[in-house]
Amino acid sequence: MLESGKPVVIGCVEELMDLLRACRGAWDAPDRGGDPVDLHDHALQTAALLRRSHPFDKELQVAGLVHDLGHLLFPGDDAGHARHGAEAVRPLLGARVTRLVRLHVPAKRYLAAVEPGRALSPQSALTLRAQGGVMSPAEAAAFAADPDAAAAVTLRQADDAGKVVGLDAGVMEDWRPVLERVAAGAYDRTS
Numbered sequence: 001m002l003e004s005g006k007p008v009v010i011g012c013v014e015e016l017m018d019l020l021r022a023c024r025g026a027w028d029a030p031d032r033g034g035d036p037v038d039l040h041d042h043a044l045q046t047a048a049l050l051r052r053s054h055p056f057d058k059e060l061q062v063a064g065l066v067h068d069l070g071h072l073l074f075p076g077d078d079a080g081h082a083r084h085g086a087e088a089v090r091p092l093l094g095a096r097v098t099r100l101v102r103l104h105v106p107a108k109r110y111l112a113a114v115e116p117g118r119a120l121s122p123q124s125a126l127t128l129r130a131q132g133g134v135m136s137p138a139e140a141a142a143f144a145a146d147p148d149a150a151a152a153v154t155l156r157q158a159d160d161a162g163k164v165v166g167l168d169a170g171v172m173e174d175w176r177p178v179l180e181r182v183a184a185g186a187y188d189r190t191s
Contacts, residue, residue, distance in 0.1 A: 007084070007087055007088070008073045008084070008087075008088045009087075009088060009090075009091055010088050010089055010091070010092050011091065011092065012092065012183075013092070013176065013179050013180050013183055016066070016089070016092060016179060017172065017173075017176060017179070019069060019072060019073075020040070020043060020065065020066070020069075020172050020175075021040070021172055022072060023038065023039035023040035023042075023043055023068075023069075023072055024038060024039075024040035024041075025038055025040070026038055026039045026040070026071070026072050026075075027039065027071075028042075028068060028071045028078075028123060035121055035123045035124075035163045036121075036163055036164075036165050037162075037163050037164065037165055039068055039069075039071055039072055040172070041167070041169065042068060042159075042162050042163060043064070043065050043066070043067075043068065043162075043172075044065070044162075044169035044170055044171075044172065044175075045161075045162030045163070045164060045167055045169040046064040046065065046067065046155075046158045046159050046161075046162035047061050047062070047064040047065035047158075047169075047175065048162075048169040048170060049064070049158040049161055049162055050063075050064040050154070050155065050158045053154065053158070054154065057151070058178055058181060058182050059093075059094070059096045059097050059100070059182055060100060060151055060154065060155060061178060062093060062097050062175075062178060062179060062182045063096075063097045063100035063101050063104075063151075063155055064155055064158050064159070064162075065175055065179075066085060066089050066093070066097070066101060067082070067085065067100070067101050067104050067155060067159060068081065068085065068159075069084075069085040069088060069089065069101075070082055070083070070084035070085030070086075070088070071085075073085065073088055078127040078130045078131065079127075079130045079131050079132075081105075082101060082102050082103075082104055082105040083102060085101050086098045086099070086101040086102040089101060092183050093179075093182055093183060094182070094183075094185065096148070097182065099148050100148060100151055100152055100155055103146070103148055103149075103152035103155070104152060104155050104156050104159055105131050105132075106132075106135075106143055106152070107143075107149075107152040107153050107155065107156035108120070108124060108128065108131065108156050108159075108160075109128065109131065109132055109133065109134060109135045109139070109143075110135050110139075110140055110143045110144070110149070110153065111153065111156060111157075112128060112133075112134040112135070113134045113135040113136070113137070113139070113140040114140055116134075120160065121160065121163055124160065
């Protein structure tokens with residue numbers, strides 16, 4: 001998806017919808033040896049879980065929908081996929097969505113530190129090392145102090161749970177109005 005090595009910047013909701021639809025049949029690992037669902041189904045499942053658990057936090061839901069776009073944009077870059085995806089959506093979806101997308105990998109590292117027996121999917125366990133490994137106690141304390149830490153952990157938990165083969169989590173088009181509202185800044189997290 002890269003255009004001669006240049007970073008991807010998503011400029012409008014229609015362009016984002018096109019990329020999200022392109023996630024159908026795209027996988028987190030180029031050899032398809034990763035998670036059991038494609039990026040499309042994983043995005044829908046993650047967002048649906050967040051919609052259920054945090055119905056008023058549209059930014060968190062949208063972060064769940066777009067958190068793994070970096071895998072589509074930069075195939076094979078497990079260590080950098082969160083950063084790439086975050087930068088691609090920043091102009092359209094704003095600072096908080098960008099930050100949550102960026103933090104979903106550190107949240108995995110954090111959870112691995114504070115819940116050492118916590119199960120990860122085989123692909124997540126494999127990529128943990130490339131993504132920096134388990135956080136040290138100092139890193140975990142700094143992460144926990146971040147104002148977006150709780151939301152990032154919630155996103156990570158939905159990310160880990162949103163990998164169920166055959167689960168119907170709706171259709172991508174249903175997310176267009178939410179994406180439009182978040183892109184326009186026309187939302188209220190409390191209602």
